[in-house]
Amino acid sequence: MKKTQEHPLYYWEEKSYMMVIPPHEEDNLLSEALSNIGSMEETKIIENNYDVENKCIHLKIDYEGDFYDIGLFEGGISVPEYYLNSPFFKDDEKEKILKAKKAITIFMPFLNEPKKSYHLQLKLCVAMVPNLIGLLDESAEKMLSSHWVKMAANSKVLPSSKNLFSVQGVIGDDDKVWLHTHGLCRCGLTELEILDSDMKNQQNHYNLLNTYAMYLVDRKEKTDPRGKGSYIGRLINGYPVVVTCIPWIEGLKEYKRIDLGGPKDRQEGHNSQTSIVFLYKSEKDENKRKLSKISDYDELWGDNPLFFFSDEETDRMKALAREQFDYVKKASKDKDNTILLKIGLPLQEEGKYEHIWFELLEIKGEKFKAKLTQEPYYFNNIHAGYEAWYQKDDITDWIIYTESSSITPDTAFLLDK
Template sequence: MFNFFKKKQNEVEIPQVQPMATWEENSYMHVLSDNVEAENIEGAKERIESIEGLKLIEFNIRDNNSGNLTLEYHGDEYGVGFYFDDFVLDSLYSLQNQKMHDEDFEKIQQKTKSFVIYMKFNKNYMDSYHLQVKLIMAFFPDTLAVVDESAERLLSGRWVELAAKSKVTPNAESLFTVQAVFDEKTKKVWLHTHGICRTGFSEFELLDVSQENVNDVYYLINTMANRVLYQNEAVEDYIFLGEFVDGNMIVAATLPWNEGVAKYPANIPGGANDREGSHNTNSKIIFLFLTEDDANNGKYTKPSEIEDKLIENPLYYYSNEQTDHMKFMARDRFDLLKKSIEEHPSYKALIKVGLPTDNEDGSVDYENLEHIWFELKEFTDTGFKAVLTQEPYRVSSIKEGDEGEYTINDVTDWIIYTDEMSIDPNIAYLL
């Protein structure tokens, strides 16, 4: 007898997408400090009320020091919950102490209790994230560290304090991490993000990446995540991310994870076999379109198939929104650069300056700037003097090696090279 219900040999069963977990739908953070250990939240209500731009509507606390609050911040209403919980440092976070002061990390390992604060982000998720870190510092000014459960990241309390005091929101990369799962036998890697779901967008993934190329291919997933978050716009059919070294465009597209894994072997890291118990909710796998015909006909290319092009110094584009955010943060924290250089003469600083470009007719285009690195020489009463470190593309009035004087309003980014590491505005808490 024929079995009419037998699956065809070439038919692939697509796994089912599962509902998101609570920590994916909401932003969950665990606060560590001495006052957390003592469950001491005295003065928190008053400190919350003093946050600029915040109106506290309701503050409820129960006998066990759990509770919730309702507030309005920059015109949007939020509901926030909190409670105390037992804490044991996960081995995952113990690997992240390279951006943590050693003395702080030793204290973190001794903590046994955390203060969990959770909330749902609104459409302005970067503002929502900024609000959450401000609330953390209002509850516990002595914050030692924060475990961002949604992004699976350990944050230094010094970073949280700096971010909370800043007039500029944390950057988009603060909202997510890119994790790597290695297969020792095949030397293949699965890259995937955590933390983006709470913004309303999907997580992103790359499968079957060669271990030797992972540091270069990483920029593909990082650029995709940043572009979506800064422009607050999901990827529809495809998105232009940059250019390959041969001049061809880097055109990326995505498929829901359960459709994308069908194009890969089931037993690779991140393949169908890895989706039964986790990583099976709101996530999309990145593919590429190599030609216009590919885009029109839905011919998806696996990034792993063209790794040779992805490691040959491709040019990834920054969105205007990302460039503006970098500029505002660099200016907001310029005093930290100045203080560090004045206190440590051995440190070297590079400052990126935006210069007006040339029009084809020889006139100056003040609307379009070329962002160029200068080496800092000295500070002045109105700004600083610096020497150009590279030849400009579209600025004829200056050449490599020329010295100029600029103000903080010309700054679009900076880097300090200490005796041990390089530090940019986002991690200026390490200074």
């Protein structure tokens, strides 16, 4: 029997690979893409090696004082139809993407700030093919809407850490589910997995995995997280959710029997730098490295377990909500829309706020009137139904409810369609 061992990183894990799909299959795609990159104001090409015969380009680019090695090549593409199972793609967009036969692949290593590297890669994609019809993020195994890509590339706010990876689920026998990420390796991290989930609990397990992955991308210290506890949430009884991860070969030993996600499922993939997520139920457990399975908390999730955002993500959401406030103004003209605004009400402690939802009533320039939709936790002098005027800088998030969907600052491009 072949010995179970860790595979070296695959090419799409070592570097970030994306495939830009143009609207037409032209002969001069690569030379035009290079010319467009050279015209970018934010970047400067330091080195340019163009292999015309093999249709491949290697560049060194200066972006905000950091130097990136960029590779470009022209080749074929075939997008799996299930990559387009998203409300972000209209039928005509899906049809064009599925018919596409040619793409420009752009690959690059991520430097110490993964979100900055990812943002640059999006900017380069839009610069190369301004009228792209879609972007396949090969490293994260997901298809990105051209509308979102353009919005994110043109924003002054960095993308969210959740954009840098995907969480996928494989359903096996007896409704068992194997959850795993794609895209974290390019960030210098380990991929993450939860084994032995099920259909009943997969959403809470998904939220836990997503939160943990975001936490690892956002954290300042870049030490190896394996074996170390991370406090990422609270259960309905107030009990802390402290997670850790260990390499998959070691993690499989914690299961007496595991079929879905076991050694047989790792012959062709999920066998490099990926780790299985476990719980530490107490400080004593962490000190002794006593691991518990995620499913041990399945009776304690309740309807709304609390998972934390990092301060960095909270600040990012706030900045994006304010940057995209014109979409709120636009949506407010349709009286069938309901718009909720999250306002930061200052507490007595300097720099601390209670973030609470209001319903928009009217807008006058950069000011707006809104009605409180819930009871505050820290303020006993205002209650649901309270109305007041606020400014754009008071906003920390917003949601627009239309007849067909809900729209946030991250999906504001849907109002442009």
